[in-house]
Amino acid sequence: MVDKCGPLRAKIAWNFINKPHSLLSRSLLAKYGNQIWDGVYRCNASTTWRLLRDGARHLRPLLRWRISSGNAIDTINDKWFLDLNICRWPTYVAELDDATKFVSGFIKDRSWDVVKLKQFFGIDLVDAICSVPIHLEEDKMDLIYKCSGKSISALVWEKSFEDLEDVQIWSRFKKLKLRPRVELFWWRLGLNAIPSNHFLMHRKLSDISSCPRGCISVEDKDHVAVKCIKISTLLDCLSKWGCYLPMFTNFDDCIDSLLKLAVSNPFVGNLYCSVVFLCWKGRNKVFHGGSDDSPLYIAANAFSYAVATFPCNLILENWDANQLCKLSQYSWRPPPPGWVKANVDVTLATSNKACIGGVFRDSKGRFLYAFGRGFLHWDGAQAEVLSVLAVGDFIQEWMLEAEGLIVECDNYNVIKVFKGFLNKEIDKEGVLNSKDLDFLDHFKQFCFSFSFRECNRLVDFCANLALNSDFIWDDIGSNNVPPSFVSLLKEECSCN
Ligand SMILES: [Zn+2]
Numbered sequence: 001m002v003d004k005c006g007p008l009r010a011k012i013a014w015n016f017i018n019k020p021h022s023l024l025s026r027s028l029l030a031k032y033g034n035q036i037w038d039g040v041y042r043c044n045a046s047t048t049w050r051l052l053r054d055g056a057r058h059l060r061p062l063l064r065w066r067i068s069s070g071n072a073i074d075t076i077n078d079k080w081f082l083d084l085n086i087c088r089w090p091t092y093v094a095e096l097d098d099a100t101k102f103v104s105g106f107i108k109d110r111s112w113d114v115v116k117l118k119q120f121f122g123i124d125l126v127d128a129i130c131s132v133p134i135h136l137e138e139d140k141m142d143l144i145y146k147c148s149g150k151s152i153s154a155l156v157w158e159k160s161f162e163d164l165e166d167v168q169i170w171s172r173f174k175k176l177k178l179r180p181r182v183e184l185f186w187w188r189l190g191l192n193a194i195p196s197n198h199f200l201m202h203r204k205l206s207d208i209s210s211c212p213r214g215c216i217s218v219e220d221k222d223h224v225a226v227k228c229i230k231i232s233t234l235l236d237c238l239s240k241w242g243c244y245l246p247m248f249t250n251f252d253d254c255i256d257s258l259l260k261l262a263v264s265n266p267f268v269g270n271l272y273c274s275v276v277f278l279c280w281k282g283r284n285k286v287f288h289g290g291s292d293d294s295p296l297y298i299a300a301n302a303f304s305y306a307v308a309t310f311p312c313n314l315i316l317e318n319w320d321a322n323q324l325c326k327l328s329q330y331s332w333r334p335p336p337p338g339w340v341k342a343n344v345d346v347t348l349a350t351s352n353k354a355c356i357g358g359v360f361r362d363s364k365g366r367f368l369y370a371f372g373r374g375f376l377h378w379d380g381a382q383a384e385v386l387s388v389l390a391v392g393d394f395i396q397e398w399m400l401e402a403e404g405l406i407v408e409c410d411n412y413n414v415i416k417v418f419k420g421f422l423n424k425e426i427d428k429e430g431v432l433n434s435k436d437l438d439f440l441d442h443f444k445q446f447c448f449s450f451s452f453r454e455c456n457r458l459v460d461f462c463a464n465l466a467l468n469s470d471f472i473w474d475d476i477g478s479n480n481v482p483p484s485f486v487s488l489l490k491e492e493c494s495c496n
Pocket of ligand 1: 211212214215223227229230
């Protein structure tokens with residue numbers, strides 16, 4: 001419930017600021033001074049002064065300082081530049097000292113002290129600050145948005161309602177069970193705090209407002225969440241896999257529909273949010289001179305995000321009827337249609353014999369190929385790295401026809417090393433050679449993923465079996481394949 005008194009009291013505070021010569025203002029100024037924002041609150045203050053203070057609290061988000069001497073304006077915490085205080089800007093500022101704590105520290109002879117500004121702010125920000133006019137009268141508060149045709153009370157009412165609506169929206173968004181990073185991204189997008197080109201231009205930090213991918217339109221939140229050409233390509237790609245995601249007209253429509261999906265079909269809502277998040281990550285690579293992620297890569301990753309999030313036996317209305325129904329976090333997860341997934345695992349015996357087990361399966365969980373191989377090693381984690389690399393030795397020519405390859409193991413740190421290698425991060429421990437992963441170049445797409453140990457039981461079985469002797473199976477019907485392997489395979493792939 002929005003408090004109705006606050007907006008009405010805001011009007012009194014506004015009159016106090018703008019009509020200092022009225023009888024009421026003069027009496028209050030004489031008794032309490034003009035510290036309605038930060039002054040010490042006296043418990044024995046008059047009712048009028050208390051009402052005024054409450055009104056000022058509600059009014060403050062709508063005001064910014066008009067600079068004159070700058071003595072009263074806190075450089076970091078007050079709004080004096082565009083419509084935000086600097087502490088809420090996505091920018092770096094050097095630590096301020098006592099002299100620059102107030103804006104007056106940057107003003108010399110009634111103009112901006114450029115040398116001083118450059119010591120604390122970036123060049124673009126300095127240019128933007130220098131365009132702020134310095135007035136002759138004393139520092140005073142001014143409305144951020146003018147000519148709205150609305151009364152002060154109406155503006156404050158709208159603002160408090162906006163904030164309340166935001167809180168309600170984001171609490172309902174939780175039902176989509178987004179990954180923390182995806183949720184943070186959407187929250188920032190909703191607050192218009194994503195450094196899109198439109199945002200940077202609005203903040204006077206860029207001259208271009210269009211999408212770096214070459215879409216001929218302004219890159220605002222509508223574009224990032226709904227209108228980018230890349231998003232349509234991704235939706236096409238997912239629809240070919242049988243996952244039909246809704247199309248939206250703009251950001252507000254998108255949020256409305258996502259909130260409905262949060263109740264009716266959170267899987268689809270989660271998938272859409274992940275698609276937009278990964279699309280933004282790809283866009284950042286383009287922005288910084290790299291190459292964009294391919295639609296298949298983004299779609300596969302978004303799909304794996306969404307599938308991994310929903311723990312119960314979820315039957316996907318939008319998903320192929322023959323797909324696995326058992327999409328639990330603790331069961332093996334199928335790759336997207338047309339892809340091959342290789343799971344690997346390692347067993348280390350006390351004799352320093354390490355054994356790798358690996359199983360290749362398709363999107364319906366069908367057996368394609370399996371192997372087990374022993375070698376000497378002392379360190380479980382390094383042996384896990386070798387197990388991922390071993391996949392390269394068992395790639396069959398027909399596998400290269402697949403849409404892509406996913407290699408999965410249950411050691412999170414090992415998967416992190418491989419992902420970091422693909423992203424060209426520095427491999428501090430020197431675990432990998434660039435040539436080690438050459439085999440992946442033969443695939444159209446590839447990625448590495450982490451699975452819980454409980455989802456990797458089949459390969460654990462293979463690794464243990466390899467303690468006796470190495471093996472390769474390419475036919476599930478062969479006599480060499482033990483019945484226990486077949487029943488475990490069935491168990492990991494069956495609906496229950
Ligand atoms: Zn675009």
